Amino acid sequence: MSFTNALNEHFPGAKPESEYVAWSLEALTPHGFDNPNTIACVAVCRDELTRPFAALVRKTWGEAFSLGSLGGMVLLGRTGFLAAMHHAPTIGGRQRYAFFAMAHIGIGDDGEIGRCWRKGVDEPSGACGALLAFRSELHSGDLRVELDQDDVEFSLLKQRLMRRLKYGYVPNLSRLTFLTHEVIIHDLERMLETAVDPTTSNYGVFTGIQIHGPDFKTWIWPGTSYAIVNSVRHNLKI
Ligand SMILES: [Zn+2]
Secondary structure, eight states, X not given: OOHHHHHHHHSTTOEEHHHHHHHHHHHHGGXXXXXXXXXXXXXXXXXXXXXXXXXXXXXXXOSEEXXXXXXXXXXXXXXXXXXXXXXXXXXXXXXXXXEEEEEEEEBOTTOOBTEEOOTTOSSOEESSHHHHHHHHHHHHTOOOOSOOTTSHHHHHHXXXXXXXXXXXXXXXXXXXXXXXXXXXXHHHHHXXXXXXXXXXXXXXXXXXXXXXXXXXXXXXEEEEEEEEETTEEEEOOX
């Protein structure tokens, strides 16, 4: 199977990342957001493959607060999230935020799910490495779910995903990535409820899955996109 066929089969509607980020500005502009009055907050995996997306967000929206952990999980907690809230400019009595939160996965040029290439490395690699490691533990039956103080992010990633898996079920990587995306939305929205005051803040939410393809190009499968403006939700569609 070709990369394009695999992309269309597993992630229908995926867009090149530059198109997606440009759209986020177009979508929020009618709701009063622009680069100077908005702070972007980005949750992507620590993998260097995710950085070009973060750079595009910075170029479009200005310097961004990093919310991300392994797998793109939003694990920074209330204190970290509140710090991001306090860094937003106040213009016209309101703060504005644009949140981007993404799981990620590789697809090889032969359509193999999970495969990716890294600059300067001759052998193919895997993405997301944290999800592949979790899947290996599930597969082996040797799953460690207690909080390991020397592996905190991976422990929390596993705990959150385990809540969505039936005992004994080992999802394929594509399914596991979609589950991760669901967890990311859930954790982000819980933080938003805790930390954002809708009477003084407007915000946009953009979630999805980054897909790393051939020639170091990345696509975005759009998951959830909406804006909260004066406490009213507006769904956004790319
Ligand atoms: Zn990763």
